[in-house]
Amino acid sequence: MSGLRRLRVTELHPNLLCILCGGYYVDATTIVECLHSFCKTCIVRYLESSKFCPICDVQVHKTKPLLSIRLDKTLQDIVYKLVPGLYQRLDTQDADDRSEHSQLCPHTGCCHGT
Ligand SMILES: [Zn+2]
Ligand SMILES: [Zn+2]
Structure with a gap:
């Protein structure tokens, strides 16, 4: 089983990086409007000054962007499994x-x- 997991690592790693801090997701959080993901702290801080997704510029929410983000447990699980340092x-x-x-x-x- 672990062998299968390892094969996927290189494939998935780029998708596990937060573009806001350049690191792996911490408390992975996804914008429900466009499904882009970031660290929770990164996106929360970002949305204090903007209501648009940092990647695709979609409007996250008209007034309260924090209502349109969701903690992504599945994604965070993947990060833990694929990033040996974290796990x-x-x-x-x-x-x-x-x-x-x-x-x-x-x-x-x-x-x-x-
Ligand atoms: Zn981040
Ligand atoms: Zn987006």
């Missing part, structure tokens, strides 16, 4: 589990010996 804890945990297990194997005999 390091799970990755290393997985690797540790395996190496620790094989290392401990010779000793389990002792523990169970009593």
Whole structure:
């Protein structure tokens, strides 16, 4: 399964970058009008001074642009899965589990010996 995931990484990475800060999405938030996505803090700050999407210039909302953005949990999930730095804890945990297990194997005999 993890092999399949890795294949897609290069394909998807450019879509996981916020053009406002140049980094990966943090609390990915999508404009419902055009489905462009940004970090929550980036787009909220941006919409304080503009009511138009920074990418396509569509009007986000006539008066209250914050009403037309939605936290995108699915997208944020993808970011966590595809960006190892952000998801390091799970990755290393997985690797540790395996190496620790094989290392401990010779000793389990002792523990169970009593
Ligand atoms: Zn951003
Ligand atoms: Zn847009």
